[in-house]
Amino acid sequence: MTREEEVWDRGLQSERTRLAWVRTAVALATGGLGATGLAARSGLPALAVVVFALAALCGGVLLIRTRTRFRRVQAALHGGRPLDPGLDVVFAWLGTLSVVAGALTFVFTIR
Template sequence: MSEEIWDQGLQSERTRLAWVRTAVALSTAGLGAAGLALRAGLPPVAVVGFALGALCGGVLLVRTGTRFRRVQEALHGGRPLDHGLDAVFAWFGTLSLVAGACTFVLTVR
């Protein structure tokens, strides 16, 4: 009896939904905060930080379908998974939103 790493459960689908939630959160938070920063007249650094976060979220959202297919192929083929580039986009987007939020907090009193 051979042991496979593939499980018939919905783990891949749940992971895909988690990436989609992350991408949508980055995009909507970035766009909303960028609009708020523009209306409040904050320095361009804050607006750029929020816009970069929204852009990273958009890139993650676009890559979701491709990533899901790669994960499925890797699982069925017994190959290791690689989320390196996607993790960098999620990290950079989050860092950009934090930088914009810090600028917002330090500027508005």
């Protein structure tokens, strides 16, 4: 077995991972947009509107970067190099944290 065969699995793991990133990005973008609209129309504090909009922005950025990330992962796997999560993980974390902050703002202001 060659070095590349040891590192590279012939399955579709990287493609499934790409789809998972796409699902995460779409959920953040659409959920953030919807929540932003709801928060603005229902009179929630500006903080809720801003953090939901930030979640939508993070989702949009992740969606745009999906192709680049996939190519980087493929190159690292074929080259036997370690994977570097880079900014994508930061955007996913920030988007998720924004959703939580917006939800908490919503829960504590609605009576």
